[in-house]
Amino acid sequence: MTDPALERLLGPVGPEIGCDECFERLDEYVELPDTEAEARVPGMRAHLDGCPACREEYDSLRALLRADGVNS
Secondary structure (H helix, E strand, O other): OOOHHHHHHHOOOOOOOOHHHHHHHHHHHHHOOHHHHHHHOOOHHHHHHHOHHHHHHHHHHHHHHHHOOOOO
Protein backbone atom coordinates (compact mmCIF):
# COMPACT_ATOMS: atom_id res chain seq x y z
CA MET A 1 0.00 0.00 0.00
CA THR A 2 1.34 3.42 -0.92
CA ASP A 3 1.22 6.70 0.90
CA PRO A 4 -1.85 8.81 -0.14
CA ALA A 5 0.33 11.94 -0.38
CA LEU A 6 2.65 10.11 -2.80
CA GLU A 7 -0.34 8.91 -4.85
CA ARG A 8 -1.58 12.51 -5.17
CA LEU A 9 1.87 13.65 -6.24
CA LEU A 10 2.28 10.91 -8.85
CA GLY A 11 -1.22 11.35 -10.23
CA PRO A 12 -3.64 8.76 -11.55
CA VAL A 13 -2.52 5.49 -13.09
CA GLY A 14 -5.38 5.39 -15.60
CA PRO A 15 -7.13 7.96 -17.75
CA GLU A 16 -8.07 11.33 -16.34
CA ILE A 17 -10.15 14.17 -17.73
CA GLY A 18 -9.44 17.89 -17.27
CA CYS A 19 -11.39 20.48 -15.29
CA ASP A 20 -13.26 21.80 -18.34
CA GLU A 21 -14.62 18.38 -19.29
CA CYS A 22 -15.28 17.59 -15.64
CA PHE A 23 -17.52 20.64 -15.23
CA GLU A 24 -19.26 19.89 -18.54
CA ARG A 25 -20.11 16.32 -17.54
CA LEU A 26 -20.49 16.62 -13.77
CA ASP A 27 -24.31 16.82 -13.83
CA GLU A 28 -24.44 13.61 -15.86
CA TYR A 29 -21.89 11.88 -13.62
CA VAL A 30 -23.58 12.61 -10.29
CA GLU A 31 -26.90 11.27 -11.55
CA LEU A 32 -25.43 7.90 -12.54
CA PRO A 33 -25.34 4.96 -10.14
CA ASP A 34 -21.82 4.44 -8.77
CA THR A 35 -21.63 1.10 -10.60
CA GLU A 36 -22.06 2.85 -13.99
CA ALA A 37 -20.41 6.22 -13.42
CA GLU A 38 -16.78 5.44 -14.29
CA ALA A 39 -17.74 3.33 -17.31
CA ARG A 40 -19.88 6.16 -18.73
CA VAL A 41 -17.44 8.98 -17.89
CA PRO A 42 -13.94 7.42 -17.87
CA GLY A 43 -11.35 9.37 -15.94
CA MET A 44 -13.83 11.37 -13.89
CA ARG A 45 -13.11 9.52 -10.63
CA ALA A 46 -9.34 10.03 -11.05
CA HIS A 47 -9.87 13.73 -11.68
CA LEU A 48 -12.16 14.15 -8.68
CA ASP A 49 -9.64 12.36 -6.47
CA GLY A 50 -6.93 14.83 -7.45
CA CYS A 51 -8.75 18.15 -7.93
CA PRO A 52 -10.13 19.82 -4.80
CA ALA A 53 -12.18 22.42 -6.71
CA CYS A 54 -13.96 19.85 -8.87
CA ARG A 55 -14.39 17.53 -5.89
CA GLU A 56 -16.09 20.32 -3.95
CA GLU A 57 -18.51 20.90 -6.83
CA TYR A 58 -19.17 17.14 -7.05
CA ASP A 59 -19.83 16.87 -3.32
CA SER A 60 -22.22 19.85 -3.48
CA LEU A 61 -24.18 18.35 -6.37
CA ARG A 62 -24.38 14.95 -4.62
CA ALA A 63 -25.69 16.63 -1.47
CA LEU A 64 -28.36 18.43 -3.49
CA LEU A 65 -29.45 15.19 -5.16
CA ARG A 66 -29.63 13.40 -1.83
CA ALA A 67 -31.72 16.23 -0.37
CA ASP A 68 -34.09 15.81 -3.32
CA GLY A 69 -34.19 12.04 -2.76
CA VAL A 70 -32.35 11.10 -5.98
CA ASN A 71 -29.79 8.24 -5.82
CA SER A 72 -30.18 7.91 -2.06
